[in-house]
């Protein structure tokens with residue numbers, strides 16, 4: 001499997017994971033815009049999450065232990081998903097994290113605030129630029145004459 005294929009597969013996995021979370025977030029009936037203290041969330045993120053996750057807006061050095069959170073949310077941001085839904089997804093990751101990410105690193109209002117912060121900044125600014133839409137590298141050739149008209153292979 002080439003590196004490019006792996007990268008594509010990873011992004012697909014994220015899109016699927018996010019899709020699952022969105023169903024849950026939609027059930028909460030939240031409006032647009034995040035709820036919580038985004039400044040507190042930023043501090044908590046820097047202390048507890050940035051060691052594993054890259055998030056350009058945090059200003060912390062990149063880390064590859066966990067997924068780059070700008071990459072995780074870029075496709076959904078481009079698709080017009082609102083911050084409140086992202087907040088639900090991030091909050092759910094905090095409470096139901098999969099190994100090696102520890103569950104409940106932050107709880108209560110702090111968890112809400114971290115989710116609000118990540119939701120409001122992920123894949124924004126410079127991190128928004130890279131597109132996740134992969135274009136085909138070459139246009140497949142259309143056979144001429146078309147396949148049906150080709151003579152069947154000889155003996």
Ligand code: HEC
Pocket residue numbers: 014017045048049050051052053065066067069072089090093094098099100101102105106114115118
């Ligand atoms: C010990 C390293 C570590 C820490 C600390 C950590 N995470 Fe994670 N996180 C991960 C890993 C690894 C994954 C991928 C797990 C998987 O896909 O099974 C992940 C996945 C995620 C995802 C889903 C991203 C995606 O693309 O699927 C979100 C959102 C997330 N973490 C947010 C946070 C937040 C917010 C914090 C701080 C409260 C945090 N993480 C702290 C390692 C970490």
